[in-house]
Amino acid sequence: MISELGYAKRKRMQAVGLSGLAALLFALFIFAIMPAVAWADEKVGPEQVILTWNGDPAVTQAITWLSPDREADKLQYVKAADFSGEFTAARQADAVREQFAGSDKYRFTVTLIGLDPDTQYCYRVGRDGAWSENFSFSTSATPDDFAFLYLGDVQEGYLEWGNMVEEIYRENPEIRFALLGGDLTNHGEDVNEWGEFLSAAAGVFSQIPMMPAKGNHDGNLFLDFFALPENGPPGVIGSCFYSFDYGDAHFVVLDTSNVITDNVKQWLQQDLQNTDKKWKFAIFHHPPYQNFDDYKTIDDALREHWVPILEQNQVDMVFVGHQHVYMRTHPIFQSEVQSDSYGIVYVMGNSGSKHYALGQGSPYIAMEQTGSNYQLIEIKGDVLTLTSRKSSGELIEIYTVNQGDLPGEEDKPHYTVHPDAADPTYAAGSTEEGICTMTVNPGISGLKYFTVGIEPEITHEGKETVVFTHLRNGSLLHINATRADFDQIHVAQAGFNVQDGDVVKAFIVDNLTNDDDQNPVILQ
Secondary structure, eight states, rough: HHHHHHHHHHHHEEEEEEHHHHHHHHHHHHHHHHHHHHHHTTOOOOOOOEEOOSSSSSTOOEEEEEOOOTOOOEEEEEEEEOOOOOOOOTTEEEEEEEEOOOOOEEEEEEEESSOTTOEEEEEEETTTEEOOEEEEEOOOOOSSSEEEEEEOOOOSHHHHHHHHHHHHHOTTTTEEEEESSOOSSSSSTTTHHHHHHHHHHHHHHHHHHHEOOTTTTOOOHHHHHOOOOSSOOOOOSSSEEEEEEEETEEEEEEETSSSOHHHHHHHHHHHTOOOOEEEEEOOOSOOSSSOOOOOOOOHHHHHHHHHHHHTTOOOEEEOOSSEEEEEEEOOEETEEEEEOOBBBEEOOOOOOOOOOOOOOOOTTTTEESSEEEEEEEEETTTEEEEEEEETOOEEEEEEEEEEESSSSSSTEEEEEEEEEEEETTEEEEOOOOEEEEEEEEETEEEEEEEEEEEEEEEESOEEEEEEEEEEEEEEEEEEEHHHHHHHHOEEEEEEEOOTTTTTEEEEESSSSOOOTOOOOOOOO
């Protein structure tokens, strides 16, 4: 449009004679300065408007926006059923204002509470004479059936990314919200780059919430902008951990810049244990199972510290990013591929224009694809359908999980393994994963026998194996295993030559074998 306007002006100037040139130039000069006077009192309303949740999606909504106008701190909203195109009957809320990252813009945030579930609202932000355009959002009906979007790394190509997201939403208006896997920007402390991302995101995410994880390229501006739940681990500053529910699903969002902290792991365990939702999802940036080895070892830390907690609490799917490809794994449990759906499926996304080549292939990879992509997840009762597409819309794959095909928690074999708390040889305890431990007391050494009781809570068909491991200073020294029908025999014993401070662990599995295609399942 600008180039066409310039071309039209040039044609008109060629058509006039030289005698009229001075008059024409004077007229153009007056035209150029007059709008600045006539429009001086007209302000442009906020444009970078983003929805998130920091409370119950059924009755709350958080709205954040940026504006150079420090007085643009009002939000007006009204039920869509009562909206006639004007906000004269709307309710009004004042926003919290903060200067954004030392820039010339201000960040405004409003959290609406007491909304009606399953209701659409129309809203606008700004102030008199400088309102944004009209937007809308819908509160949750806590449905069993809903759809959401997953977007991996953005990082580059914001205009193309924004166009892609708008096209996705046009074709899939049933999407209720989006998860973002981190690295929203490339230079996380660059205010201008954040502005590019927010401008590209606002077309869709002023209508449906985005719930992002923090990536390694996302600096403090991530924490400065988003209004997210403040229900993460206490005392963890400068990180981004939170969880929320939607329908019959629980989502926990983690920050992979802080993996090994004890209260992070304790919070993750408690958060997952305290939900009774049918579906459980985790979202974080770095992958514990990589498409290619980047030799940065954070995958090792994730598999050691987080994955056992996710597995113990039956998380269904984990969304990750970082490696700029699409990858879906087979179900994985204890680092082994499972033949059925028991285990966690890891999904790696990449929604921006930056992409890497695929790795050499690992046995846990079920599908991989280079380039920009996105994932649509639909939940209908017991069935989850993951549809992955390239940014062009071309289908990559459709993957389905049916919880109706999985054994229910009430049907899975389960046993309690407990040491003798009165035995003077050791102090009884347990790991975060619930495995019982026996730590040899001071002054105790030599050959000692360690006895545990086995109580079946849900029986297992056939024989089971009780495994004892002997560790010294964290290093494994010996393993002893006893196989029997522990639904009939309620005790197991192993002897080790120990020193004080040694640790003996005991746990029960369905079977212990060296076969490559068999992985023991812990039954406690």
